Amino acid sequence: MSDKTTSDGPKADVDSLQQQLAMLQKYNINLSRAGLAALIEDTARFGQFSANACGILYDYSRVRIDQNAMDMLLDLASSSGVAAWRASLFAGERVNITENRPAMHMALRTPELHQHLPGDDASRLQKAQEAMLELAATLHRGQLPNGGEVTNIIHVGIGGSLLGTRLVYEALGPGAGPAIHFVGSVDAHLRERLMRELDPASTVVILVSKSFGTPDTLIHGKRLRRWLEDALGEGARERMFAVSGSVERAEQQGVPGKNVLYLPDWVGGRYSLWSPVSLSVAACLGPEQFTQMLQGARDMDLHFQQAPKQENLPVLVALIGIWHRNVCGYPAQGVIPYDLRLGLLPSHLQQVIMESTGKCTTLGGEPVSCATAALVFGEIGTDAQHSLFQAFHQGTDIVPLNLIGVVRPDHDDAEAHEELLANMLSQASALARGRSQDQTRRELNASENDPLVQHRSFAGDRPTEVMLLDQLGARQLGSLLALYEHKVFVESVIWRVNAFDQWGVELGKTMAADVRLALRGESEPDIAIAGLVREIRKRN
Numbered sequence: 001m002s003d004k005t006t007s008d009g010p011k012a013d014v015d016s017l018q019q020q021l022a023m024l025q026k027y028n029i030n031l032s033r034a035g036l037a038a039l040i041e042d043t044a045r046f047g048q049f050s051a052n053a054c055g056i057l058y059d060y061s062r063v064r065i066d067q068n069a070m071d072m073l074l075d076l077a078s079s080s081g082v083a084a085w086r087a088s089l090f091a092g093e094r095v096n097i098t099e100n101r102p103a104m105h106m107a108l109r110t111p112e113l114h115q116h117l118p119g120d121d122a123s124r125l126q127k128a129q130e131a132m133l134e135l136a137a138t139l140h141r142g143q144l145p146n147g148g149e150v151t152n153i154i155h156v157g158i159g160g161s162l163l164g165t166r167l168v169y170e171a172l173g174p175g176a177g178p179a180i181h182f183v184g185s186v187d188a189h190l191r192e193r194l195m196r197e198l199d200p201a202s203t204v205v206i207l208v209s210k211s212f213g214t215p216d217t218l219i220h221g222k223r224l225r226r227w228l229e230d231a232l233g234e235g236a237r238e239r240m241f242a243v244s245g246s247v248e249r250a251e252q253q254g255v256p257g258k259n260v261l262y263l264p265d266w267v268g269g270r271y272s273l274w275s276p277v278s279l280s281v282a283a284c285l286g287p288e289q290f291t292q293m294l295q296g297a298r299d300m301d302l303h304f305q306q307a308p309k310q311e312n313l314p315v316l317v318a319l320i321g322i323w324h325r326n327v328c329g330y331p332a333q334g335v336i337p338y339d340l341r342l343g344l345l346p347s348h349l350q351q352v353i354m355e356s357t358g359k360c361t362t363l364g365g366e367p368v369s370c371a372t373a374a375l376v377f378g379e380i381g382t383d384a385q386h387s388l389f390q391a392f393h394q395g396t397d398i399v400p401l402n403l404i405g406v407v408r409p410d411h412d413d414a415e416a417h418e419e420l421l422a423n424m425l426s427q428a429s430a431l432a433r434g435r436s437q438d439q440t441r442r443e444l445n446a447s448e449n450d451p452l453v454q455h456r457s458f459a460g461d462r463p464t465e466v467m468l469l470d471q472l473g474a475r476q477l478g479s480l481l482a483l484y485e486h487k488v489f490v491e492s493v494i495w496r497v498n499a500f501d502q503w504g505v506e507l508g509k510t511m512a513a514d515v516r517l518a519l520r521g522e523s524e525p526d527i528a529i530a531g532l533v534r535e536i537r538k539r540n
Helices: 010-034 067-079 082-090 111-116 121-140 163-172 189-197 215-239 247-252 269-274 276-285 287-306 313-327 345-357 381-385 389-394 414-433 437-444 474-495 503-519 530-539
Strands: 050-053 056-062 152-156 179-183 203-208 240-244 260-262 332-337 375-378 401-408 464-471
Touching: 010 067, 010 313, 050 313, 056 313, 056 414, 056 474, 067 082, 067 313, 067 474, 082 287, 082 474, 111 121, 121 260, 121 276, 121 287, 152 215, 152 276, 163 179, 163 269, 163 276, 163 287, 163 345, 163 474, 179 189, 179 276, 189 215, 203 215, 203 276, 215 240, 240 247, 240 276, 247 260, 260 276, 269 276, 269 287, 269 345, 276 287, 287 313, 287 474, 313 474, 332 345, 332 381, 345 375, 345 474, 381 414, 389 414, 401 414, 414 464, 464 474, 503 530
Parallel strands: 152 179, 152 203, 203 240, 240 260, 332 375, 332 401, 401 464
Antiparallel strands: 050 056, 056 464
């Protein structure tokens, strides 16, 4: 894929990236002398450093850059081959080189891309999506296909088989269909509580696992199947459903083959919420809502493909991420939604970003030459102001923040919503401006050497990006989530890493199998954890 950059191979790619980042770092020294507070005094700045698409306004005017810096970042995107890699992604090429497969999750929301799918996946995917929507419509009416009652759905999955789907449910629900209960962690406390509280005669269990080899999901599935069988006998099978790439393995776990929806192997877990993985959400909210979310994601796909890079939201968000991580050296990224419905967005983005670009090896098999994924964390806006924001304002590490607000809420309490938006905007201003010691001294009417002045002064120069959604409907949510997916892809191209594998996750899974044997006393544990294994066995 050497045509995707302007260089002559992996080594030249790395050298070029290092040179461009060095130029940006040198330029940033001059910007840091001026400071963000001075830059934001320019009344034309908002228009210069903001962009609109798909019902989302992206404002990065409180990031310490100027037009020269932005032009250099845009040149970096061009010389890194972002446009060519984007074309390869949407053409179904094997951009996931370590697993030798494409990354075609966009085809889940764009039928025109089905022509690029491998083998008979186009027809299988279409059938699975049609079956999913038909089943979701039936469940939404509170019925099984055979006519039984459905009031509750237990969705069992881990990681990408749960996080995105749960976010969608929290953002758009509760719907008029059955209630959803998400069971992820192998910790059995939640599952046991649900088995005590729910009526098996009106409950459906959906097991989500691409391989159907994930221990967490299989353990929960076995116990839930037994719970249904104890109450319903043979009727339990009609209440067991699965989303998987392996019908055979699902059947081995007691799920009838007709109740298994197909999940292709080229759909990564963190990109799978657009697939039948979201059956539970479509059943709760209704198929129309799910279809609207797909349309919103497709809107962003088209924007990403067609908009010039200086107006392209995923490209711009990615470049600001590169600026903060590689030019300024900031180690983390805060995601702060000022809308309770987006409370799970930070957790979802932790996976989408850190699992995708938390890599130390380039596509050419060499060590990376720069920092990659930032640590992503966050909390609901006004809650975070009473916990995280102290460190954001006065901590020793600068943490760029992505503040997310919604202009039109789904309630009629104008006073409460005004207060919410006022908090978001005031934080954006305060973090940028800070408060000097002279200003603090005047406000406190303090003496020259009063130590309280130091404590109550703020350096400012803390960057924030603001994303404003017109409203939070299914279509807008789809656009927002797809924006972040493409942002991650752009960063991966610039860093020369594979955004679509997750070998660190796989390592932990492999080692857990050996540790299980040690906990049972059937093998000797790794010396690194031998003491803990002995203590657990002794105290059990």
